[in-house]
Structures are given as C-alpha cells and as structure tokens.
Amino acid sequence: MTALPRLLLVECPALTVPAVEPGAGGDEGGRRLRLFARVVDALAEVCPWIDPVRPGVCTLPIKGPTRYFGSEGAVLARVAEVVTTVMAAGPALAGEGTAVGAGDGAPPVPPVPPVPPVRLGVADGLFAATLAARAGTVVAVGETERFLAPWPVDVLGDPDLADVLVRLGLTTLGRFAALPAPDVLARFGAAGARCHRVARGLDGELPGWRVPGTSRHLLAALGRDLALTEHQPGFWGGASAADERAAEVLTDLQRRLGPEAVVVPVLEGGRGPADRCRLVPWRPAGTSAEDDRGLHGRAQARGGRASEPPWPGRLPPPAPARVAAGGTGERAGAAEVADGDGAPVAVTARGLLTGRPARLSVGGGPWMPVTGWSAPWPVEERWWSRGRRRAARLQVLAGGSEGRAYLLVVERGRWRVEAAYD
Amino acid sequence: MFDTERVKLLAERVRPTAPSRTRLLPVLAPLASLLPDGGLRRGTSVRCGAGPHGGALSLALALAAGPSAAGSWCAVVGMDDVGPLAAAGFGLDLDRLAVVRSGPAHWALATGVLIDGVDLVVVAPPPHPRPAAVRTLAARARDRGAVLVVVGPWSADHELVVERSSWHGLAEGAGRLQARRVTVVARGRGAAVRPVRRELWLPTATGKVAAA
Numbered sequence: 001m002t003a004l005p006r007l008l009l010v011e012c013p014a015l016t017v018p019a020v021e022p023g024a025g026g027d028e029g030g031r032r033l034r035l036f037a038r039v040v041d042a043l044a045e046v047c048p049w050i051d052p053v054r055p056g057v058c059t060l061p062i063k064g065p066t067r068y069f070g071s072e073g074a075v076l077a078r079v080a081e082v083v084t085t086v087m088a089a090g091p092a093l094a095g096e097g098t099a100v101g102a103g104d105g106a107p108p109v110p111p112v113p114p115v116p117p118v119r120l121g122v123a124d125g126l127f128a129a130t131l132a133a134r135a136g137t138v139v140a141v142g143e144t145e146r147f148l149a150p151w152p153v154d155v156l157g158d159p160d161l162a163d164v165l166v167r168l169g170l171t172t173l174g175r176f177a178a179l180p181a182p183d184v185l186a187r188f189g190a191a192g193a194r195c196h197r198v199a200r201g202l203d204g205e206l207p208g209w210r211v212p213g214t215s216r217h218l219l220a221a222l223g224r225d226l227a228l229t230e231h232q233p234g235f236w237g238g239a240s241a242a243d244e245r246a247a248e249v250l251t252d253l254q255r256r257l258g259p260e261a262v263v264v265p266v267l268e269g270g271r272g273p274a275d276r277c278r279l280v281p282w283r284p285a286g287t288s289a290e291d292d293r294g295l296h297g298r299a300q301a302r303g304g305r306a307s308e309p310p311w312p313g314r315l316p317p318p319a320p321a322r323v324a325a326g327g328t329g330e331r332a333g334a335a336e337v338a339d340g341d342g343a344p345v346a347v348t349a350r351g352l353l354t355g356r357p358a359r360l361s362v363g364g365g366p367w368m369p370v371t372g373w374s375a376p377w378p379v380e381e382r383w384w385s386r387g388r389r390r391a392a393r394l395q396v397l398a399g400g401s402e403g404r405a406y407l408l409v410v411e412r413g414r415w416r417v418e419a420a421y422d
Numbered sequence: 423m424f425d426t427e428r429v430k431l432l433a434e435r436v437r438p439t440a441p442s443r444t445r446l447l448p449v450l451a452p453l454a455s456l457l458p459d460g461g462l463r464r465g466t467s468v469r470c471g472a473g474p475h476g477g478a479l480s481l482a483l484a485l486a487a488g489p490s491a492a493g494s495w496c497a498v499v500g501m502d503d504v505g506p507l508a509a510a511g512f513g514l515d516l517d518r519l520a521v522v523r524s525g526p527a528h529w530a531l532a533t534g535v536l537i538d539g540v541d542l543v544v545v546a547p548p549p550h551p552r553p554a555a556v557r558t559l560a561a562r563a564r565d566r567g568a569v570l571v572v573v574g575p576w577s578a579d580h581e582l583v584v585e586r587s588s589w590h591g592l593a594e595g596a597g598r599l600q601a602r603r604v605t606v607v608a609r610g611r612g613a614a615v616r617p618v619r620r621e622l623w624l625p626t627a628t629g630k631v632a633a634a
Contacts, residue, residue: 246495249539261523265506265516277506318629319507321479372592395599397592402475405589422479
C-alpha cells in the first residue's frame with residue numbers, strides 16, 4: 001500500500017449533524033448542510049481536491065496548497081479565514097435554546113457560541129487527521145505513528161473491540177499496534193485487522209467514518225440538482241455534470257486506494273501496444289499546471305492522432321484487448337514456444353525463426369497447439385543509445401481451430417506474452 | 423376503495439414520457455439487435471462471456487463504446503491489462519475512460535463507488551464473487567441508473583456469449599491477425615426469452631465492430 005496522503009482536516013463543529021436528507025427544506029439539518037456546502041465551495045478555491053467526508057467535515061491534501069501558499073501555516077490561516085468568513089455570513093443557526101432535531105431522536109446540538117467555528121488538524125490519512133483536528137495540532141511529517149500511539153483504543157469507534165483490548169491491558173493505539181498482525185486477524189477477524197492497520201498508521205479509513213454520498217448531498221444543497229441534469233446530457237449542461245460526477249468518484253477512489261489505482265490512457269508514439277498507450281494516474285481537470293500533465297498529454301494525443309508519425313515496425317491494427325500491465329518490462333507473463341520436437345523456438349539475429357512453432361505455454365500453463373503464426377517483427381529500439389534493445393514480436397494463434405490469439409515478444413531468448421487478443 | 427382503472431391511468435400519467443431517450447444508453451448499431459431494448463437499459467447488468475477462444479473483453483468494450491461515444495463516462499475494474507488502443511478502436515472516447523486497479527480485495531468497493539458517478543462500469547469480478555456483493559452492486563446500479571457490463575461470473579439481467587470465434591489473416595509463418603469473426607448468442611433472464619444469435623466482426627481489420 002502506498003503511503004497515506006498528508007491531509008488537512010477541516011471540521012466545522014456547528015455543522016456536524018447526523019446524516020441528513022438533502023432538500024429536507026426548512027429544518028435545521030438542511031440549513032447546516034447548505035452552509036457547509038458553501039464552506040466546501042469556498043474552500044475549493046484553496047484546493048480543488050477538497051473531499052467532503054461527512055456533513056461538517058472535509059479534508060484536503062495539504063501538499064499542493066503548501067507549495068502554492070508557501071507554508072502549511074499559511075494554508076491553515078487561509079482555510080481558517082475562509083471558513084470563518086463563510087460561517088459569519090451564513091444564516092443564524094439554531095442557538096436560541098430551541099431543541100434541535102427533536103422528534104427523530106437526534107441528540108440536541110449545543111448552542112453555537114461555545115463551539116469554535118472551525119477545528120483544523122494535519123496528519124497522514126483520514127483517521128490521524130481527524131484526531132489531529134480533535135487535538136488542534138499539526139503532526140510533523142513522519143510523526144503520525146508516534147502521534148497515534150498514546151490515544152485510547154476507543155477512538156477507533158469499535159466499542160466491542162475496545163472493550164476486549166482494554167481488558168487485555170492494551171489501552172492505547174500504540175500497544176494495540178504492537179501486536180503482530182496475524183494474531184490480530186486470528187483473534188479479532190477482518191474488522192479488527194482493519195482497526196489494527198489504522199492504529200499502525202497503514203490505513204486511514206475506517207468503516208462508518210465517511211458518510212457516502214456527502215458530496216452529492218452538498219451539491220444538491222447548493223441547488224445544483226444532479227437528478228435533473230444527468231439524464232439529459234447537453235440540455236442542462238449535462239455533459240459537465242457528468243464530468244463532475246465522474247471526477248467526484250474517481251477522486252474518492254484515488255483517496256481510498258491510492259493515486260496509482262485510478263489511471264487514464266494517454267496515447268503516445270511507439271511500436272508496441274504498451275509503448276503506444278501509457279496509463280497515468282487520473283487528475284481532475286483544472287488542477288495545477290504541474291498536476292495536469294496527464295490531461296495535457298491526453299489533449300495532445302487527441303490533437304495529434306491524425307499527424308502521428310509513422311512508426312517503423314509498428315504493430316498494425318487491430319489492437320489487442322489485453323496488454324500485459326508491465327508492458328515491455330519484466331512483469332509481463334513468461335511464455336514458452338516449442339517446435340514439433342519440443343525444442344525451444346528462437347529468433348535469429350537476422351530476424352528469422354529457428355523452427356516452426358508447434359506448441360505454446362503461457363505462464364507455466366499447459367501446452368496449447370499453435371495453429372498459426374506471423375513472421376517475426378524485429379524490434380530494435382533506441383539504437384542510438386546504450387539502452388538499445390533487440391527483440392522481436394510474433395503473433396500466435398494457439399489452442400486449436402478456434403484458437404486464442406497472442407502477441408509474444410522475444411528478447412535475449414526469452415518469450416513473454418505482451419498482449420492477448422481477448 | 424381503489425379504482426384500479428384510475429390507478430392505471432395515474433401510473434400511465436406519471437410514467438416518463440420518453441423512456442427510450444432517458445433510460446437507455448445507446449449501443450453501436452451492430453450490437454443493437456442483441457439487446458431487447460436495442461440499447462443498454464440503465465440500472466441493469468449484462469454479462470459478457472466466451473469459450474476458451476476468448477472474446478468476452480472485446481465484446482464488453484464494444485458494448486461500452488456506444489454510451490462512451492454518446493458522452494457517458496466508462497470505467498474498467500478488475501482488468502489492469504485492458505488495452506485502451508483496442509477500446510479506442512471500438513469507439514470508446516479515451517477522454518472519458520478510467521481504469522481502476524483495485525486489486526481483488528477491493529473490486530466490489532471500487533465498483534460500488536464508480537456506480538455512483540459513472541454511467542457504465544465494465545467489471546471483471548474474481549472467480550467466485552460473494553453473492554451478497556453481487557446483489558448489493560446490482561441493487562446499487564439499479565438505484566443509480568448505471569449499467570454494469572460484467573466479464574466473468576454474474577447473475578446478470580442479460581447475457582451475451584461469444585459462442586464461436588475464428589481469426590482471419592494469420593497463416594503458418596505468414597500474414598498477420600486481421601479480423602475475427604464471432605457468433606454471439608444473447609439470452610435474457612427467464613425461459614420465455616428466445617436466444618438471439620448474431621454474426622459479427624469483432625474486431626474488423628480496422629479495429630471496429632461490424633455485422634458479418
């Protein structure tokens with residue numbers, strides 16, 4: 001798992017309400033949600049990657065804004081200023097002693113004055129950042145694990161787990177974190193293991209900490225009615241609404257699974273399928289110039305499609321539906337090609353096969369009869385540099401009359417499956 | 423108490439006036455006759471299958487091409503090795519395609535999140551997905567109006583299977599892969615629906631899909 005992102009967590013205590021229905025107009029919950037929506041909207045100016053976690057709480061990756069504002073302190077000051085300004089301009093919240101949420105069992109919210117408008121905290125991952133905001137601190141880079149250690153185990157929000165841990169004498173996150181992971185899994189199951197990873201600072205997300213659909217509710221609260229737009233592209237500006245919705249979930253996934261987990265294709269010049277199309281981490285449109293290299297590349301690819309240089313030795317269409325994730329690298333699946341006598345087939349320096357391919361085995365799997373193969377395509381790339389490579393590509397049809405088609409590449413006598421025509 | 427006729431009338435009146443426009447994602451013309459509505463109904467799932475000769479992924483990408491070209495976002499989950507060039511060949515707009523490398527542990531989470539914001543999710547679940555996860559995702563797709571195109575095991579609303587497949591253009595040591603002719607059989611849920619068979623080029627020599 002990649003390192004957790006360093007997050008600035010912004011909590012507006014007066015606006016944290018239990019999950020509220022959007023558009024439940026008139027009620028206190030709706031007022032708070034609308035005000036929080038305006039806070040988030042205003043904070044998007046500080047960082048477009050703002051992520052509403054639940055009503056009243058949002059995070060933003062602090063690295064980018066820090067570069068822009070000069071220091072983390074400057075970002076914190078700016079965020080505090082934005083939130084305070086928006087909240088001050090907002091409508092008065094229930095604070096005159098009226099019972100809030102009466103009737104639906106919601107706990108009464110204390111009156112506004114003693115509650116600070118905003119709490120800020122900085123640490124790695126959502127969990128630590130939440131605790132940092134609770135403590136009102138900025139955890140130094142690399143100190144998140146040490147910061148977590150003294151907290152009582154009940155901050156994990158799992159009373160049953162906390163109960164057992166305390167009875168075992170494991171009262172703090174640090175002590176819990178020190179348990180070996182396999183033991184935790186065996187004793188406490190998957191949920192316990194998840195908490196353990198969080199306590200060790202390896203994971204920032206716990207079930208229940210994030211209220212799904214918060215962004216959607218906030219957008220609805222701002223009056224951007226997505227339900228209206230999404231079925232009528234082009235009429236209500238639906239195309240951009242679709243982009244917005246997609247951007248929201250892709251950002252969400254990147255935060256949960258890491259930036260490398262959500263990738264988009266960028267077309268480039270090259271010979272092999274993996275060279276011609278690279279997958280780069282997705283970036284939302286309109287982020288900083290440094291961040292949108294991907295977008296730039298995509299625009300280039302789009303504009304340049306017609307004028308693509310004719311790459312000599314390039315693989316002709318149709319393109320294979322599966323391309324080994326490692327591309328021409330080492331991770332691509334190994335393969336073996338043998339002739340009728342079982343002797344390995346190779347490609348000579350002059351680009352000729354040493355035998356007639358009769359059998360193919362992929363990834364150590366069973367031999368499949370080869371029913372067709374192309375002449376080898378020589379690959380001699382970067383001949384001007386020391387990193388030059390001599391290789392050859394071969395299309396092979398294997399597995400009987402209705403065979404499956406593969407694109408193999410052979411380099412230094414070793415065959416790999418570069419792509420499959422699934 | 424209830425006047426059934428009036429209830430029917432009322433139901434008629436509240437029904438959207440142009441369901442075909444709003445509830446259907448368009449598919450490429452050669453694939454339309456494989457689907458009962460001539461398109462992908464929002465909130466439903468389609469399973470793409472194939473024999474050992476393969477072709478399920480191409481079929482799934484070709485299905486996604488129609489909605490993509492019409493402006494929908496598409497995402498691919500559980501297939502880190504999907505070839506975007508092939509997708510683009512079928513007509514997918516690469517500017518609205520995301521590949522999610524969730525790993526087998528998080529495929530359901532990723533799919534669930536994507537359903538919220540993407541019109542069409544092509545997902546390859548692990549070999550034995552938990553039935554509860556399948557049910558949850560199907561319900562979520564129904565709720566959000568997304569289409570799930572599944573490459574792998576799934577109890578889908580609709581099933582398209584590549585029954586036969588033969589590549590053209592490759593000989594013994596000569597030629598190259600040029601086009602693949604396939605027979606796709608479409609089955610709906612329930613015995614009442616008669617299977618439909620279509621001959622397709624998937625792909626054609628230029629990487630597209632066409633009726634054979």
